[in-house]
Amino acid sequence: MVKEIEKWWDEASKWFQEEIKIPTHTVHWGIHAPYEKELKLLGNVKGKRILELGCGGGQNSIALAKKGAICTGIDISIEQLKFAKKLAEKEKVKVKFIKGNFQNLSRFKQCSFDIAISAWSFQYSPNLKKLFKEVYRVLKRNGLFVFGYPNPYHDIINVKTFKIEMSYFKIGRYEEIEIWPDGSKHKFVRYQVKISDIYNNLVDAGFFVERIIEPLSLKDKSFEKYYPTKLSKLIGPTIIFKARKI
Numbered sequence: 304m305v306k307e308i309e310k311w312w313d314e315a316s317k318w319f320q321e322e323i324k325i326p327t328h329t330v331h332w333g334i335h336a337p338y339e340k341e342l343k344l345l346g347n348v349k350g351k352r353i354l355e356l357g358c359g360g361g362q363n364s365i366a367l368a369k370k371g372a373i374c375t376g377i378d379i380s381i382e383q384l385k386f387a388k389k390l391a392e393k394e395k396v397k398v399k400f401i402k403g404n405f406q407n408l409s410r411f412k413q414c415s416f417d418i419a420i421s422a423w424s425f426q427y428s429p430n431l432k433k434l435f436k437e438v439y440r441v442l443k444r445n446g447l448f449v450f451g452y453p454n455p456y457h458d459i460i461n462v463k464t465f466k467i468e469m470s471y472f473k474i475g476r477y478e479e480i481e482i483w484p485d486g487s488k489h490k491f492v493r494y495q496v497k498i499s500d501i502y503n504n505l506v507d508a509g510f511f512v513e514r515i516i517e518p519l520s521l522k523d524k525s526f527e528k529y530y531p532t533k534l535s536k537l538i539g540p541t542i543i544f545k546a547r548k549i
Contacts, residue, residue: 332518
């Protein structure tokens, strides 16, 4: 599983970073979702130790570092991390980027971070229960955990026909063979869950869920080809969870 996802992102990184323009002035929570500057989920991050899980090109960590946070980003794709390191240099901020699987955070000590964040990465986790327990362990007491997740209701709808194409109750591994414009084939793997699975696994890990947010903002048009506005107006593609270690 890990190798398949790693391979896809290594191959897709160049296209993704050229096609999808993620900002570095504020945190991006997900497709067609308002930015952190509008949602204000993290509060004042100056001096806070922040872990970004599935950091990709590093834009969120860079945005937080600009505000005085001490940021660490972990990602499985070496190509994404190469981009992230170059971008941090360009933006003149210091961020520690680590290649690794966020499913295993054993490299980090218990109670190491004030905040953990993620944006559209946890659909690649085969075991949210284990993942959330790891995040709980590395957060300090009263630590904040905020992440954007692809809305499971949106994911079962065909973006072209607007028809439901799979059962909401069909959870687990989902894969498809993509044919890219150059004719090459690529296996894409993710994991489908229910909203209740996300919530219950957070609670079981020990978190108190403060907010479940289903925001919608159609200002960013870079995703229009893949997440059309017409469908997003009916059901937003991003759901955000804000939880706290108690």
